[in-house]
Amino acid sequence: xxxxxxxxxxxxxxxxxxxxxPTTTPTQPAGTAAATSGGAxxxxxxxxxxxxxxTSDEEKSFRQVLKAFSDKTGAEVTYASTGEDTGAYLGPxxxxxxxxxxxxxxxxxxxxxxxxxxxxxxxxxEVISQIDTNYTPYWKELGSADGQVYxxxxxxxxxxxxxxxxxxxxxxxxxPPTNWDELVKAAQTIADSGTAPFSFCGASGWTLTDLFxxxxxxxxxPENYDKLSKHEIPWTDxxxxxxxxxxxxxxxxxxxxxxxxxxxxxxxxPDCVTKVYDQKKAAMIIEADFVATPVAQSGEKxxxxxxxxPFPKVGETSPVVLGGDIAVALKDxxxxxxxxxxxxxxxxxxxxxxxxxxLSPNKNVSPDNYPDELTKQLGQTIVSAGDAVRYDMSDLAxxxxxxxxxxxxxxxxxxxxxxxxxxxxxQTKLEEEAKKAWK
Amino acid sequence: MTERLDGPQAPSQDGAPSPRAxxxxxxxxxxSPAIAIVFLLPAAILLGIWVVYPIVYSIFRSxxxxxxxxxxxxxxxxxxxxxRGTLVTIRNNLIWVIVAPILVTVLGLLFAVLTERIKWSTxxxxxxxxxxxxxxxxxxxxxxxxxxxxxxxxxxxAVLTTVNDTFSSSQGYPDARPREGxxxxxxxxxxxxxxxQPAQAGQPVLIPLVxxxxxxxxxxxxxxxxxxxxxxxxxxxxxxxxxxxxxxSGAVDPQEKGLPGMTVEAVKDGQVAATTTTAANGTFxxxxxxxxxxxxxxxxxxxxxPYRGLNWLGEALITxxxxxxxxxxxxxxxxxxISAGLAAIPxxxxxxxxxxxxxxWQVFRKxxxxxxxxxxxxxxxxxxxxxxxVFDLVFxxxxxxxxxxxxVIALEMWRVSFGGGNNQxxxxxxxxxxxxxxLPFMIMNVRxxxxxxx
Numbered sequence: 050x051x052x053x054x055x056x057x058x059x060x061x062x063x064x065x066x067x068x069x070x071p072t073t074t075p076t077q078p079a080g081t082a083a084a085t086s087g088g089a090x091x092x093x094x095x096x097x098x099x100x101x102x103x104t105s106d107e108e109k110s111f112r113q114v115l116k117a118f119s120d121k122t123g124a125e126v127t128y129a130s131t132g133e134d135t136g137a138y139l140g141p142x143x144x145x146x147x148x149x150x151x152x153x154x155x156x157x158x159x160x161x162x163x164x165x166x167x168x169x170x171x172x173x174x175e176v177i178s179q180i181d182t183n184y185t186p187y188w189k190e191l192g193s194a195d196g197q198v199y200x201x202x203x204x205x206x207x208x209x210x211x212x213x214x215x216x217x218x219x220x221x222x223x224x225p226p227t228n229w230d231e232l233v234k235a236a237q238t239i240a241d242s243g244t245a246p247f248s249f250c251g252a253s254g255w256t257l258t259d260l261f262x263x264x265x266x267x268x269x270x271p272e273n274y275d276k277l278s279k280h281e282i283p284w285t286d287x288x289x290x291x292x293x294x295x296x297x298x299x300x301x302x303x304x305x306x307x308x309x310x311x312x313x314x315x316x317x318x319p320d321c322v323t324k325v326y327d328q329k330k331a332a333m334i335i336e337a338d339f340v341a342t343p344v345a346q347s348g349e350k351x352x353x354x355x356x357x358x359p360f361p362k363v364g365e366t367s368p369v370v371l372g373g374d375i376a377v378a379l380k381d382x383x384x385x386x387x388x389x390x391x392x393x394x395x396x397x398x399x400x401x402x403x404x405x406x407x408l409s410p411n412k413n414v415s416p417d418n419y420p421d422e423l424t425k426q427l428g429q430t431i432v433s434a435g436d437a438v439r440y441d442m443s444d445l446a447x448x449x450x451x452x453x454x455x456x457x458x459x460x461x462x463x464x465x466x467x468x469x470x471x472x473x474x475x476q477t478k479l480e481e482e483a484k485k486a487w488k
Numbered sequence: 489m490t491e492r493l494d495g496p497q498a499p500s501q502d503g504a505p506s507p508r509a510x511x512x513x514x515x516x517x518x519x520s521p522a523i524a525i526v527f528l529l530p531a532a533i534l535l536g537i538w539v540v541y542p543i544v545y546s547i548f549r550s551x552x553x554x555x556x557x558x559x560x561x562x563x564x565x566x567x568x569x570x571x572r573g574t575l576v577t578i579r580n581n582l583i584w585v586i587v588a589p590i591l592v593t594v595l596g597l598l599f600a601v602l603t604e605r606i607k608w609s610t611x612x613x614x615x616x617x618x619x620x621x622x623x624x625x626x627x628x629x630x631x632x633x634x635x636x637x638x639x640x641x642x643x644x645x646a647v648l649t650t651v652n653d654t655f656s657s658s659q660g661y662p663d664a665r666p667r668e669g670x671x672x673x674x675x676x677x678x679x680x681x682x683x684x685q686p687a688q689a690g691q692p693v694l695i696p697l698v699x700x701x702x703x704x705x706x707x708x709x710x711x712x713x714x715x716x717x718x719x720x721x722x723x724x725x726x727x728x729x730x731x732x733x734x735x736x737s738g739a740v741d742p743q744e745k746g747l748p749g750m751t752v753e754a755v756k757d758g759q760v761a762a763t764t765t766t767a768a769n770g771t772f773x774x775x776x777x778x779x780x781x782x783x784x785x786x787x788x789x790x791x792x793x794p795y796r797g798l799n800w801l802g803e804a805l806i807t808x809x810x811x812x813x814x815x816x817x818x819x820x821x822x823x824x825x826i827s828a829g830l831a832a833i834p835x836x837x838x839x840x841x842x843x844x845x846x847x848x849w850q851v852f853r854k855x856x857x858x859x860x861x862x863x864x865x866x867x868x869x870x871x872x873x874x875x876x877x878v879f880d881l882v883f884x885x886x887x888x889x890x891x892x893x894x895x896v897i898a899l900e901m902w903r904v905s906f907g908g909g910n911n912q913x914x915x916x917x918x919x920x921x922x923x924x925x926x927l928p929f930m931i932m933n934v935r936x937x938x939x940x941x942x
Contacts, residue, residue, distance in 0.1 A: 137907040144912075162910070222733020241667060241698035242729050243705075252887045304663065304699055312637055314889040315801050453907055455891035456573075463889040467803075 090123025095384040100129040100138065101153035101374070106342045110404035117400045118391050124384050135159065136448050139379075143168045148379035151388060153203065155374050156444035156452050157191045163377070164194035170381040172198050172389065179393045183411045191440060192375045200375035201393040204401075205410040207427045208259045208337040208370040208441060209360040212344070214325055216354065217244045217332035225358035229264075232361045233298050236305055239332045245307040247299055248331035250321035251314035251466050254459025258443035258451065259370065260335050261462060265292040266439055268364035278442045280487045284479035293465065293472045295363050300469040307331040310467055319343035326355055335360070337372065338427050342406040351423055369438040371431060373410055402428075450486035457482045543923065550916035564917035573892060574918070577900045580807055581925075584878060584896065588811050589871035593864060595815060596822025600830055601852065603823070613827065617820035624817060628884030631813035635800035635885065645797025652795040661704055661747060662793035664697040667728065667737055672696065679788035682755075686781035692716060693723025693784045696738055697747065700727050706748055710768040714740035721782060722773035725750045725766050746770020750790050754782040801887050806894040810885050814878065822867045829863030830856070865936070872929050876922065897922050 103111050108130065115126045131138035135155055142148045148168065154160055163169050172180075177198055180189050184202065192200030211232075213225070218235075221242040226232040236246035250256040266274045269288035276282045277289070299305055306313050307321075307330055316324065322340050325331045327347035334340060344355045360368050376392055378385045391397040398411040402418035408428055416428040431438070443451030443458055450457035461482060465475040518524065553560045568574045599616055603609040619627060636642030639649040666674045666681055674681050674695050687693045692715055705727070712726035726746045728737060735741035746769040754762045754774050761782060762774040800809045833856065841851050857864070879898040886894040895903075897918055905915025 134907050136910065137902075140906045140910050220731050220733075222731075237668065238733060242731075242733070243663070243699055243701045243727075252889050254888060304665070308637070311799050311802050315637055315887050317887070449910075453903075454888040455895070456903070459888070460892055467889075 090121070092384050092387060093123035095122075095124040095382070097124050097126045097151065097382070097384040097388055098129060098149040099126060099151045099153065099388070100131050100135075100149040102131045102133060102135050102155055103153075104130055104132075106346070107339070107406055110401065110407060113404060114392070114397060114401045118388055118397070121391075122384075122387060124387070126388065134454060136162075136452070139163075143379065150378065150380045150382055150385040151376055152379055153374045153376045154200070155372075156448060157375060157440065158445055158448050158451060160192060160200050160375055160377060161194045162448065163379075164197070164199055168379060169194075169199045170378040170385075172201075172378065173386045176201065176386055176390045176393060179390050183393060183395060183398070183413045185412060188373075188410050191373070192377075200377040201389050202373050202410045203376045203392045204374040205408045205431055206337045206339055206372035207408060207431060208372050209263050209368045210335075210337060210340075210357045210427075211360060212322075212325070212334045212336065212340050212355060212357050214329070214332055214349075214354060215356050216329075217242075220244070221332075225356075226361050227358075228361050229267075229295060229298075229363040236299060236333075240302070240304040245331040246305050246333055248307045248316070248321045248325045248334050249300075249313040249466060250316055250318040250334070250336070251310075251463055252316055253318040254454065254463055255443065255452070256318055256321075256336055257462035257466060258458050259337065259372075259441065260296065261292060261458075262370045262439075262442045263335075263360045263368045264295050264363050265289070265442070266368040266370060267360070267362055267366050268292050268295060270364065270366055271439060274439050274442065278439075278445045280446075280483050284483055285476045289476055289479070290472055292363070293475055296465070297469040297472065300466055310469075314463060314467060319346075323347055338408055338424065339406055341421075341423070345405065351421055357423060369430065370441055371438050372441040372444060446483075447486040450483055457486060546916045546919045546923075549912060550914075550920050552913045554911040554913050556912065560913065564914045565921070567914055568917060568921055573895070574897075574900060576892065577895045577897050580895060581876065581897050583807055584811065584814075584875040585872055588814055588875045589868050591811070591815055592818045592822050592871045593826075593868050595819045596826050596867060597860075597864065599819065599823040600827035601856070603827060604830060613820075613823065616823055619817045619819075620821050622817070624880040625884060627813055627817050628881045631809070631816070631881070632801075632885050634813075635809050637797070637799060637801065639797050642797070642800070644800055648797040649795055660790045660792055661697070661700055661750070662791055663699045663701050663704060664727075664747070664791060665699050667696060667698045671738060673738060677785065680786050680791065682783055682785035687721060687723070687784050688781045689721045689777070689779060690718065693721070694738065694740070695723060695725040695752075695784070695786065696728030697725065698727070698729050700729075700747070705745070708768050709745040709748055709770075711742070712740045712744050712746040713769040713771050716771035716773060720773050720775055721754060721762075721777050721784070722771065723752075723784065724770045725752065725772065725786065726770040750786055753785050753787055755785055756780065756782050801885070801890065803890050803893050806886050806890050810878075810881050810894060813881050813885060814875070818871065818874065822871070825867050826860065826863055829860050833859045862936075862940070866933075869929050869933050869936075873926055873933075876926050876929075897925075 099115065101108075101111065108128065112128055115128060118124065119126050129149060131152075135152070136159065139148065139152055143163070143166065154163075160169070180192075180198065180201055188202045189198060192198060192202055211225075217239055218225070221235075221239040221244070223235040223238050226235045239246040262274075265277065265288070268291050269277075273282065273286075273288050277284070277286070282288075300310065303309055307324060308316065313321075318336070319340070319342075322334055322336075322343040323346075325334055326344050326349040338357075341351050341355075344351055349355045360370075362368075376389055378389060393411070395411065395413045398409045398414035399418050401407050402409050402414050403420060405420055408419075408424060408431060410431060414428075416425045419425045419428055445451070446458070451459075453459065458479060461475055461478045464478070465471070468474075519527070549556065550564050551559060551561060553563075568578075599613075603612050606612065622630075633641065634643045635645075637645060639645040664681075666672045666676055673685065674683050674697075681695065681697065683693060683695070694714075709727075712724055714724060716722040716724060724740060724746060726740055726744050728740075728744060729735065730741045730743045735744060746766065748766055748768045748770065750766040750770075750772075752764050752766060752772045752774075753760045754777060762777050764772045764774055766772045798805060800806070837859070838851055838855055841855050846854070877898050878896055879902065882891075882894055882896050882899050901915050901918035901922065904918065905912045
């Protein structure tokens with residue numbers, strides 16, 4: 050008996066050790082084979098690792114761009130997917146001293162953070178001159194920290210859009226609204242017709258911050274927007290209350306929210322898009338241009354069954370909120386710099402622009418390259434708007450506040466979606482979280 | 489204990505002199521210290537690098553702030569006990585430690601005892617043990633799907649709704665509601681819908697409803713009829729929405745359909761005077777009703793939503809749901825250990841008890857359990873350690889929107905260290921805290937092993 054117990058105990062310890070299931074997601078080595086031909090290629094045999102958060106179709110498009118670079122230079126480029134939480138992937142790799150050559154950061158907030166940690170390498174003059182010719186000063190600034198240029202904005206996202214399924218609008222007999230009251234009225238009519246007007250992606254916190262930013266930029270104006278971005282005014286400010294109350298108008302009624310508020314909180318992006326265009330359960334999604342990719346997967350044509358209208362005015366301003374991804378070098382190698390130069394160039398941008406689901410912030414990439422009408426229009430607005438637009442507020446914030454699953458603004462706005470009547474409570478919690486993050 | 493360790497190497501000097509005179513001055517049973525050190529070295533180095541150094545460094549690091557350069561003393565530890573988020577993780581870990589090991593051990597014991605008595609015990613054990621072969625991460629992915637809210641996707645809710653539907657079926661209009669605003673002749677009342685003005689015979693009662701989803705509209709619904717045949721109190725219940733939005737609200741338009749099968753009640757002074765059901769074209773009529781004015785209402789039963797199962801991944805049930813997944817993985821492991829222990833119990837004592845007239849329950853309570861207790865304790869303590877370090881299941885099963893509510897210390901440790909905040913000071917403090925929590929059980933386990941060895 051005793052002996053058995055000892056053996057069993059040993060087994061138990063061994064098993065509990067084995068219980069540590071591997072949780073690391075494998076970084077997929079890219080299928081980008083190095084080009085076979087040519088001795089004239091300057092970077093033959095060089096290995097470059099690029100880390101970005103893109104998966105599925107966005108990743109596929111990016112890999113094609115990387116392949117174009119490999120074919121041109123002979124460098125071998127591998128792609129590693131960071132997953133949704135870029136900081137969680139890069140942090141340990143930077144600390145461990147083996148960062149990827151290039152990382153594509155989803156937020157300017159991270160550029161500042163990593164620059165403070167001295168993890169970023171300043172760009173070479175060739176890359177900077179490429180930026181100067183192709184980008185407006187606003188974009189250049191977003192890739193800089195403390196006066197030093199670290200990043201190239203390689204991809205932009207237009208976040209002031211509302212997507213709708215045309216059939217539902219026709220069925221309900223409503224027109225795309227131009228201001229908030231019209232939107233609420235249209236939503237009511239669509240709900241009366243038997244379709245839920247909104248499909249929220251509540252499980253993906255960033256979709257809620259995007260919504261808030263549009264409402265806030267429009268109702269409180271760009272000046273307040275800038276102040277709130279820097280936490281110069283508190284989140285308990287009345288202007289925030291106004292914006293949250295406006296949001297509550299479309300979140301409170303149970304017939305407005307597909308699957309109810311608790312169901313919406315379990316719906317991740319892009320499942321909320323599938324629910325509209327594939328399962329045909331709801332009418333609208335308030336999200337950026339990149340919704341086009343899951344729309345296409347659902348078998349709907351952008352511009353026919355799926356259309357967009359600009360985010361309706363809530364106050365004085367027509368909001369234009371943009372997002373974007375910034376490529377930075379974590380290692381100072383010729384390969385890394387050459388790839389950054391390529392990504393920031395007209396040539397690289399045009400290769401990418403021809404693929405679906407991409408918007409370029411590069412002013413020299415002609416909108417004619419885009420594969421569809423909608424992207425052409427959006428590309429035009431981004432390039433022409435220049436400094437008049439505002440960058441996604443949550444992405445300008447420290448990432449603990451504006452870009453972490455289950456924390457900060459994401460979490461508070463999710464709680465707000467759960468109970469949209471508690472405007473005061475949401476404001477207090479936002480301010481609490483903001484104080485922690487801006488410490 | 490020291491005695492025993494020293495024993496073989498250095499026999500006591502003051503004891504009886506060596507019986508044989510020709511032996512060298514020093515004799516030993518084991519190898520020389522030099523050789524012993526050589527043999528111990530690889531293990532010691534590995535332990536040092538991967539266990540001792542990280543522990544020591546974590547303790548050291550936990551006394552510094554996020555940047556690692558400013559000494560903050562115990563501030564990180566006070567943060568653990570003041571921050572609302574981390575307090576939730578401690579509460580959750582407490583729930584885990586109290587609930588999960590007990591359930592796993594009890595279930596394992598149950599399976600082990602029961603399988604002893606069935607024919608196909610090996611097959612049964614194999615199946616129950618199978619989840620152990622799946623990594624916790626994969627188990628998490630599986631259970632994320634199992635707990636999906638939509639019964640068409642989530643197994644748990646599919647089972648619940650199927651069971652529920654066999655007992656009660658709902659065929660109503662869960663989304664139907666009166667149109668908002670004062671213009672509507674009807675209003676929501678007590679979960680149902682009632683006319684605002686009293687109705688009399690001869691004046692058709694119009695009950696317009698909106699918001700009916702295409703999939704709840706009965707296939708037999710016919711175009712609504714505005715003027716039902718006269719005689720008695722009658723009226724129409726219909727879906728007051730013309731595709732394209734051209735219709736007049738409150739009036740029956742050509743394309744609008746009646747709502748068949750709706751229960752309609754005529755109410756006088758709070759008493760139901762008559763009940764009827766609408767026809768395919770939405771019309772209804774109360775026959776043989778005394779003259780007078782009535783309130784016409786559609787009772788709540790028309791609008792009950794179909795049962796959609798439980799909100800497993802919501803705030804309230806998330807931790808129990810994840811514990812369920814944990815039990816699925818570990819119950820088999822507990823069962824195998826316990827049934828091995830069961831096999832080692834001397835049969836004669838069981839039989840002796842039975843001959844003495846003990847019932848099966850008494851045999852189980854008074855003989856089996858006491859004899860099994862060492863194994864049960866091993867399983868129990870192992871499970872406590874496993875629950876304290878639970879990470880993957882919570883990380884994967886809980887959707888981001890409820891992750892703070894289901895958070896546990898190990899996950900929070902990773903989150904503050906690497907996810908977003910990058911505060912490795914606080915992260916190290918959490919790691920040290922976790923170590924302190926695990927330590928008593930470790931010591932208990934080690935003590936037990938030692939005692940067993942002796």
